[in-house]
Amino acid sequence: MAEISDLASFSKKVYPALREELQKDIAQAGDHNTPELLDMVTYQLGWTGENAGSKAEGKQLRAVLTLLACEAAGGDWKDALPAAAAVELLHNFSLIHDDIEDQGETRRGRPSLWKVWGKAQAINTGDAMFALANMALLNLADTVSTKAALQAGALFHSTCLRLTQGQHLDISFEKEIEIDLETYWKMVGGKTAALLAFCLQVGALAAGTDLEVQAHYRDFGHYLGMSFQVQDDILGIWGEADRTGKSITDDLVTRKKTLPVLYGLAQEKSFYKIWSEEEITPENALQLAEILQSEGGRAYAQSTADRLTDLALEALEKAQTQGTAGEILKITARNLLQRSN
16 A cells, blocks of 8 residues: 655656656747746746745646556556646746736745746746647657647647636636635636646546546546645635645635635625624634634535545546556545645
8 A cells, every 4th residue: 555655756756757858848948049038937947046946846746646647547657748747837837927916926935936027027938838838748749649649738728728717717706795606616626626637637648548537537636626725725714824834814814705705605694794894904814714613614615625525536436546656646635635734
């Protein structure tokens, strides 16, 4: 039976090959007398600049999950490297634009790209990384087949559209007074779950599995992302600041419409009254969190996360994963979905 440490071992094993694949893919960014553009790309990836290193690079979890899915589905993880590189580039493209849209000044413990080079250059760098992601994915034609590359491309573009739709809804939530749960789930399905669903499905595709098996991996990624977001919503209000890396009052002070909040508003009790009529400050946010918990917001969100976790693990069971990679996927899912930080 694999242990959770095996995820770290697998990640350590694949990182050098993933880094090499990414280096090959991004080199083109500096081709036309644009070395600074390449510098911006490597800064965003965490490779260069002040405080470069593992923290600035992030865990590259989505790329690792892509490679894990390929091996768990009976393939060779190396065949999925072009897809994993594309995922990492796409994810970082989205982070650049998110930071600009949200006015986020830091990313992974250092200044966001736009704070260093300005918004215009940051937007352009994000666009470059999006183009590089598309080009990277085409290399599946060399490692798997031209047909697989075309299939992956179709999935990739539909995923990109879902990402922008989810971000659109997330931004629009800031101005909306009331949000229904159906709209919330559409937002989460795009902003958080769509890319994870793609990672798992394209990994299975690279392994040469049929559409039915790919669908199980896709569903696993989808429910994994949905549950992960709900857990994040819970931690955003009741987590431990020294573990989550952000103030636990921020989500309430900024009136972020998370699942516990939407549930609390629907009850139209004390939480609803305070939210609707009073200013929320860091000083009264903790009390408001206690009220929301007493009115069932935390319990509702946790039960929802548990249900989504069950659906994710059921989909993974149907995928009939193979070997150590399959066991690592199962344990990683349980670890992610029952995290305390």
